Amino acid sequence: MKIKVKFFAILRERAGVGEVTKEIPEGSTVADLWQALKNEYPKLAPVDMRLLYAVNRNYVNPDHALKERDEVAFVPPVSGG
Amino acid sequence: MKIKVKFFAILRERAGVGEVTKEIPEGSTVADLWQALKNEYPKLAPVDMRLLYAVNRNYVNPDHALKERDEVAFVPPVSGG
């Protein structure tokens, strides 16, 4: 299935791209998608920060199951204000 | 000695005047002045609120001794803001 992936801030810079469409197997979770992305973009691999995950603009847990055309964002530590 | 007296808000309305010059004996205190004013303006007499006293724009105690040309204000409960 096709998933819209968004990278922001430091992750966008590491991935070198802000938005990609990724094809993953049916039944994949957010954690599965993240693993696939780390394989594709090795610079994403260092686990040096606490990541949050958002699906369709809501925070979810990494075991959240994805559906066709979901919009997934990987959210590095926020620092607004 | 001559003292400049200022009334505000409810005291101004009760006295019917905002500012008067009052002649009082040397050595008088703020409390003495207040007593003299209550005799002159009977409507000031009811003690139905907590009064503060200011001499030359500083809060003082009622036993504060007055000097010629002091400016004395009788301050009903404040309610700014």
Next chain:
Amino acid sequence: MFRVVREPINLQELVTYVTHPSAGAIATFIGTTRNNNEGRKVIALDYEAYPEMAEKELARIGEEAKRNWKIERMAITHRIGPVQITEPSVIIAVSAAHRDDAFQACRFAIEEIKKTVPIWKKEVFEGGEVWIGTQTGQPLAGR
């Protein structure tokens, strides 16, 4: 900048005054005339001050805030005369490097104003008027 004025208060003017390169936070408080108080339908508030002493007391509050918190600048303007529903009667602005100091100093200022600054409000309501805080035996109405 500590002032008692008769005209409407300009919020942006106070905020511009406290804006400072070392400040990451500005807290402001705006007191506005509310259309009701203790069950009465309020028409307007009419403020009176001992202006010279009120400005002196406002400045004293600013000094005390500077001693108690790490703030850059404070400005307070209190309006007197009639203040209609939704209009500001008082505006406080405080800048500080960090938000905690700005919030605390701002809160301190409004609490002190209500305790010590020689300003009085007469509430004009449907059916009468009353000097707030001087009703016999009644505590001062909160806002």
Next chain:
Amino acid sequence: MFRVVREPINLQELVTYVTHPSAGAIATFIGTTRNNNEGRKVIALDYEAYPEMAEKELARIGEEAKRNWKIERMAITHRIGPVQITEPSVIIAVSAAHRDDAFQACRFAIEEIKKTVPIWKKEVFEGGEVWIGTQTGQPLAGR
């Protein structure tokens, strides 16, 4: 009114929006770019957002504030892109009948923004730049 914008934020617009006849108090918080941070000389902050989700999260903060305190209205605008020294990056305005609710809800909003809203600031300082909050093992710098 919960917005993420690229232009300078208009304080008076937010305050006008929250102004309400039943409100006696308006608290605001303005976050501004400070010229220094942890010993670094800051040139500017450059904000990035996930705008659609950020606006949704800001509105969620407003709903939560309404459940927790007796407030009339809340408005939050966060600016993105470069924000120069002294310029506001975020403004919160809250109106309430009484000041305690306004202050508490305003404080709550800025704390929540710093915790959950998908907005990031890159600090551009003399000698480099850094995404705040993502330095390995370093806690998020306070403001």
